[in-house]
Amino acid sequence: MSTYDQIADLPLKVQSYELEGLEFAAPGFDRLSTVIHLVGDGHEGIGEDVVYDALDHVAFQDAGAVLDLAGDHTIESFSKLLEEQGVFPEPPEREVSVNYRRWAFESAALDLALRQAETSLHEHLGREPKPVTFVVSMRLAPIPAEGEQAEPSTIEPVRDRLAVYPDLRFKLDPTNDWDDELIAQLVETGSVDSLDLKGQYKGTPVDVDTDPELYSKLIEAFPDAWLEDP
Known part of the structure; x- marks a missing residue:
């Protein structure tokens, strides 16, 4: 069974979501991102939209939480809901950005579903965690x-x-x-x-x-x- 198959049916309850804008200014380049806070059943899951183009983040944050995501889902049905509603109100600067934003919502959903199930990803998958190195x-x-x-x-x-x-x-x-x-x-x-x-x-x-x-x-x-x- 694939890793995705093991998480696809995880129950997920969503009540609302909020957007948080982040910005890092470097010489010649302002790096914007948007943190998605997905809320449900007393828990919060987060994911980060790392789309490269600043205008896409500005439009996203200005529009606010306009997607209708509330309800009872699974990880798989939530992903399909994102596909149906679309995560960009207007076409992005580059096509691949659709994937980046969708993954941000999906990672927030997985984080929230695991918290609601009172477990962690490695426990749910039956894997032993190992040290990681941050760079x-x-x-x-x-x-x-x-x-x-x-x-x-x-x-x-x-x-x-x-x-x-x-x-x-x-x-x-x-x-x-x-x-x-x-x-x-x-x-x-x-x-x-x-x-x-x-x-x-x-x-x-x-x-x-x-x-x-x-x-x-x-x-x-x-x-x-x-x-x-x-």
């Missing part, structure tokens, strides 16, 4: 504003954080100005767990053109790191 995700240079020259990547953002929190782990977004010296400096820190190559991103502020030579250097330099999105 700091970032670039090594600010994202340039439109029309501005990009600043060079440096080791300093990593060193500054390690000086305060020596045990930090990192997920870094390599850019095509990473040279041999910078790669060697990062290897020396021993703190890089993941490299997000952004190879499939198109039309976003974080796009990076594929550079096979850089990929080869990274694979050799970080043999134990996760390589994302080549």
Whole structure:
């Protein structure tokens, strides 16, 4: 039985939901997201909509809780209800954003259903939980504003954080100005767990053109790191 089949029939009671806007301002890029608070039977489940385009978040938050989600459901029937009603009042800036928002509602629903059942995901699935590692995700240079020259990547953002929190782990977004010296400096820190190559991103502020030579250097330099999105 698949993991989804094991959660599909979980009972879910929804009374209301609320939206909470979050914003992180970085040079050249404002990152907005929306936390969905799904409420029912004295419990709350949360999920986060991580759609990339700020205008989609502004429209979502301005519209408020307009979906009719109240009632008794299962995880599967709730998902079908989202499909029927649609999670965007107007078409999003990019088509894939429909998935991101729907997953936010569905993750909030699963969180709420598990709380209402007084259990956890690993208990419901009969699995033993194992330790996880949280990482700091970032670039090594600010994202340039439109029309501005990009600043060079440096080791300093990593060193500054390690000086305060020596045990930090990192997920870094390599850019095509990473040279041999910078790669060697990062290897020396021993703190890089993941490299997000952004190879499939198109039309976003974080796009990076594929550079096979850089990929080869990274694979050799970080043999134990996760390589994302080549």
